Amino acid sequence: MKKAASLVLALSIGFGAFAGSAAAATELETAVDRLVGVDYKYGGTTTKGFDCSGFTGYVFEKLGIDLPRRSADQATVGAKVGKDELRPGDLVFFNTDGKGISHVGIYMGDGNFAHSSSSRGVSIGKMNDSYYSKRYVTARRVLDETQYVALATEAAPAAPVVAEAPPAPAPAPAPEAAAVTEDVALSTEAAELAAEHAGENVAVEDVVEALRQLM
Structure with missing residues (x-):
């Protein structure tokens, strides 16, 4: 006992x-x-x-x-x-x-x-x-x-693993910026069309009509 x-x-x-x-x-x-x-x-x-x-x-x-x-x-x-x-x-x-x-x-x-x-x-x-x-x-x-x-001695606790944040998505272009970009593209295309037909015997009315369709 x-x-x-x-x-x-x-x-x-x-x-x-x-x-x-x-x-x-x-x-x-x-x-x-x-x-x-x-x-x-x-x-x-x-x-x-x-x-x-x-x-x-x-x-x-x-x-x-x-x-x-x-x-x-x-x-x-x-x-x-x-x-x-x-x-x-x-x-x-x-x-x-x-x-x-x-x-x-x-x-x-x-x-x-x-x-x-x-x-x-x-x-x-x-x-x-x-x-x-x-x-x-x-x-x-x-x-x-x-x-x-x-x-x-007690083992030191392991440092927490911090996940790397994914990269932020690129901001969408503002509507105004998108419109400007489209206008620039159309103007560029019109200029290319005019240059393509430069020196050719093309009626002025045809060129104007082509530009109107692009715009």
Whole structure:
């Protein structure tokens, strides 16, 4: 019964943490969401059970990135970043046994981190939780800029395709313009007729009658 309640709590926290991006989850969020609720197992590196570094190593392996096995060794990879510079995909480290780095999680944004704890298994915790905030040690950035954009950010929406407007049809000539055009054509035809018969012995009356018919 206690285990079932813990699972429900872990799932509710996990879904609440990423509810705002459920429609467009990043690859990192998808990889973590699939594991929320998996039991804690000391030395575990599979979905049958994870310890903290087994969980982070499994997630990053799914993203194509190899991490050392132990949390203390994972704290030596990548670049150190300040707590106020954290972004999704950064590893966050804690001293939970008083002997140095002994716990690791994955920062997910908005003050949340995913980890496998001995009490809750894979779950989403808060960086400002009184327990973890007192035991925070450092953070490391293992995703370069290209990996960060591809794995831990939402893809930018594609620009809408705007159909090119068809060319506007040429305006119809005004009636006056059409009449002028017709008159010019008739006058041209009359001139051509006169030129055609120039030099021929044609009666003036015939030429006048031909012009009258054209006009």
